[in-house]
Amino acid sequence: MCSNCGGHTIHGRHHHFGWDHAIPPVATVAPGGHMHFECIDASGGQLNRDSTSADLATLSFDKINPVTGPVYVDGAQPGDVLKITIEAFTPSGWGWTANIPGFGLLADQFPDGALHIWDYDPHVTAPALYGDVARVPLKPFAGTIGLAPAEAGTHSVVPPRRMGGNMDIRDLSAGTTLYLPVEVEGALFSIGDTHAAQGDGEVCGTAIESPMNVALTLDLIKDQPLAFPRFTTEGPVTRHIDRKGYEVTTGIGPDLMTGARDALSAMIDLICTTHKMDPVQAYMLCSVCGDLRISEIVDMPNWVVSFYLPRVVFE
Template identity: 70%
Template sequence: MCSNCDYTIHRAQHHFGWDHSIPPAERVVPGSTVFFECLDSGAGHFTLDSTVADVSALDFDKVNPVTGPIYIDGAEPGDALKITIDGFEPSGFGWTANIPGFGLLADQFKDPALTLWSYDKTSMAPALFSSHGKVPLKPFAGEIGLAPAEPGRHSVVPPRRVGGNLDIRDLTAGTVLYLPVEVPGALFSVGDTHAAQGDGEVCGTAIESQMNVALKFEVVKGANLRMPRFTTAGPVTNHLDSRGYEVTTGVGPDLMEGARAAVSNMIDLLGQQHGLSAVEAYMLCSVCGDLRISEIVDMPNWVVSFYFPRVVFE
């Protein structure tokens, strides 16, 4: 529990779709710090006793629950909500799954797979991936956003201009996020907490892990922000830079196909170098590897690179 927080929003106060008609769980004043009890993206479906059979039993109508919403006094359409991420309270348990039909390489990985993670929630030391390596941890919330102005219930799966399923791993402690307000009170919610994720989340899941998060809210009047933006408190990659990277590429006229090729080539490389099965390498790429656009001006071909941190195996 956050001793310095002004309000607590309990995990029972969650929802599975963005909708500005959902009554707020709390009304807060600007400058308040709020403690959110969040659920993981599977809404508690997976436990330490789960097996791969539980992947197929996942209810997609109940994924990515978000805690909230809260109403911030004075926030109006055209303003921006300034959210300072104060910190996370991790649970120590997480999961990563290959879910059939989901992910960048869904056509190649059609069978379910599941990895369960146990990590020290106090030290946040790198988490063991089977017997192969250790993944550095960096908690953040995948879902963080506001209610859209458009009426009705909107899926929590795609990101939007008001936030939502952004899955940006650098929205971690110390980061300040700005979101465009479309409805009175902003109606903020948060969830889908992760212990670690690579840029791209290529298999569709990160280290999905239940966590609580403390956030401070302020209103920037008349910001007229078109899309989310954020400011980091310091370096964002040095937790993985210490041993360098293995890098594979995809080259061609289509960025999506380039991304697929770069990841496929890394899966092959990790199998050759470390004896991982293809699906193990795919899930590991999702939790700690980074997709980057290296070149997008030398037509007709672009270059997408996939960076895998060598520190995982050293």
């Protein structure tokens, strides 16, 4: 963990699987307080370094995407904004990426489960090997980071919400400041679903799902209502993948979702042809390092979606 940051530690055993403002907080922090969170992997410990694709058949979705917390921020009230300064990640050195049947942008094309277990250097986060073909640059971040909703009851942790949650924004990395709208007294902050790397879109439904610890500061901004999350980065966000350029495929048509699927399918075909990779392995590689982008959305009736794959992964 970030040994110089000080502050509370919230251990991984203090986790939950849904957003609910009735969940008792595990700690209270004053605005400006430094915190450390131990985050377990997105399978909730159901997968490990020795797991195989056969283990996906017994995966319980009731234990997916655990988040550590909640933490009560003293003085936070509905209408305030919680300011989260993300300071550091301490990765574990291992992770997993899976094609889970029924999940992902191309679930209809990839009905069978597949699993890749990653090993990487947790101290320097050098690119992680993907078989003997590719090396994926790493950029640790938290996929799920949010607050409790005002609406009563337990709400699934899978979809993102206006108070954050499972946003899977890879730029919520060290140095980023995130702002979330507070809906309940104390804000009730939780974090989890830590990733070692992910492409924009997380197209197969999983990234490099990796347990790790997070150091951050929680602060409060009073009386500045915020409709949806926003964040500020400290500098360029793609230095880890930019230096060799990109291969880019496109999808063009009147529907953005169809365009995204077409652009991704074309990239998978290109990888398979160029690098002789199995299609499902190419699909998972796209999820951990390729980016979906809306290139054009004004020239009706057709829009352009592009898929960018960094060439550095094949150097």
